[in-house]
Amino acid sequence: MQKAVVINPTVEGEVKWFDPVRGFGFIISGTGGPDILLHANVLRNYGQSSVAEGTMITARVQETERGVQAVEVVNIHSRVGEDGESLDDFEFEDHSDIEMEPARVKWFDKVKGFGFVNVHGVAGDVFVHMDVLRRSGFAELQPGEAVSVRLGESDRGAMALEVLSWDAALED
DSSP: OOOOBOSOSOEEEEEEEEETTTTEEEEEETTOSSOEEEEHHHHHHHTOSOOOTTOEEEEEEEEETTEEEEEEEEEEOOOBOTTSOBGGGSOOOOOTTSOOEEEEEEEEETTTTEEEEEETTOSSOEEEEHHHHHHHTOSOOOTTOEEEEEEEEETTEEEEEEEEEHHHHHHO
């Protein structure tokens, strides 16, 4: 049995990469040191199945015989754009005044850059665009995954303005 020793209860860093198919990825600590293993189960406990590369993340870590590992995700912050520019620099409206709604992912295609969720009490599917996911710190969504969304309307119907972990609707 491995003996775990907490080396730093909380670390802030950037997601180096995360592969939901392989079930893990790595965080680069903002204070330096070795890469921190981020296992899919730890991310799922936070309520997400993926996290985008470049996303800022706060996690509790421990040192094991195999290296430093995240044991709990505390917070996932806004994502950094593909060119390194923070997506916070763009003028996105603040939708925090809109109530979070629990939703279930119907399907999402990362290649196409969009998908749909179902929200209880909302007729039809709710559109989710990849840019909304990236801004929210997600890399993709899995069918059947539970999330929370803030809803808006477009010419084509209901759309997600923000996507957060399932627990966010309970905390809102």
